[in-house]
Amino acid sequence: MSPEQAKQLVAEAAIAYLEWDWVVGVGTGSTANLFIDELAKIKRNIEGTVASSEASAERLRSHGIKVYELNDVGDLPIYVDGADEATKHLDLIKGGGAALTREKIVAAASEKFICIVDDSKLVDRLGAFPLPVEVIPMAKSYVARQLVKLGGNPVLREGVVTDNGNLIIDVHHLQIDNPAEVERTINQIAGVVTNGLFAQRGADVLLLGGSNGVRTLTA
């Protein structure tokens, strides 16, 4: 089974977690896009969505799905999104599509985070995927120096500006023994908006798509 087929399986499986009239938090990326396409099929059953990026908002609207501002709806019952890496403890690395900050905000405002990935994303240890860090532009060199002190090799993502007008530094070769601690430490560097570790608030449910169908891991 191809990763695309596996993503399609979990996108479909996530629909089963939704309830009538809910406002659904929607993530960003190729897997979230498949979920959006599935959502379009049942759009009359939901009240609307909150999107974690301009790209997802545009795709949702193109399907005729209502997109609310998070500030207008309060907390959400559910957030559905992909990830770049996931562990069986439901810790994640996200941000390959540069949407990590809004994703972290919508996830934080949601009661349940359903993470949907093809099973190639399941790892024993996070960090083979370079960790994305969103940075205020004037702080990029300072933040990069601090990331070197933490043992990482920071690389500016060329030509990328986030929906919030900031930059992304991808940190290679970071030793991530304790994901929640690394998440906290990097977030304390002045100029960092947030980093792509989702460990202090990881997923609540991980749906893994593969040749044996969908496997469900829960926190």
Ligand SMILES: O=C[C@H](O)[C@H](O)[C@H](O)COP(=O)(O)O
């Ligand atoms: O910023 C992007 C997000 O964190 C995505 O959820 C993540 O990169 C996974 O994307 P994809 O489903 O395309 O592998």
